[in-house]
Amino acid sequence: MTNKRVVYPIPEAVDDKPHREWQIQPSQQVSARVYPRQSLLIVPLDNSPQSRMIRNHELGHIRWSPPRPGVMANRMSFVGLNRGFWKMRITVYRS
Numbered sequence: 001m002t003n004k005r006v007v008y009p010i011p012e013a014v015d016d017k018p019h020r021e022w023q024i025q026p027s028q029q030v031s032a033r034v035y036p037r038q039s040l041l042i043v044p045l046d047n048s049p050q051s052r053m054i055r056n057h058e059l060g061h062i063r064w065s066p067p068r069p070g071v072m073a074n075r076m077s078f079v080g081l082n083r084g085f086w087k088m089r090i091t092v093y094r095s
Contacts, residue, residue, distance in 0.1 A: 006045045009055045014063040034058045035063075 012086040020039050027033075027042045033052045034041050043058050044051035 006048050007047050007052070007055070008045060009041065009043060009059055011039075011041050011059060011062050014059050016063065029054060032058050034061045036062065 008024055011024070011031070012020070022039045022041050024045075025040065025042045026045045029050055030046045032043045039056060041062070043055045
């Protein structure tokens with residue numbers, strides 16, 4: 001059972017650019033995204049396990065994705081993202 005408390009991520013904790021303040025906007029689970037140039041993180045804020053996974057995934061993009069990905073680089077960023085999670089022993093996707 002999921003309670004209704006709001007959970008805010010802390011993107012500044014994973015961002016490698018100092019002195020950048022992030023804005024956080026709530027979203028539905030299917031529309032999460034990150035805009036590094038605008039320092040904008042749009043993620044679900046409820047306390048469900050799926051929302052936590054989505055928040056962690058987007059935080060991983062802040063930490064490990066290239067600043068200006070092309071089409072191939074964008075696909076490869078998921079590989080690097082999952083590798084970064086694996087190195088930190090963080091489980092992002094559970095079956």
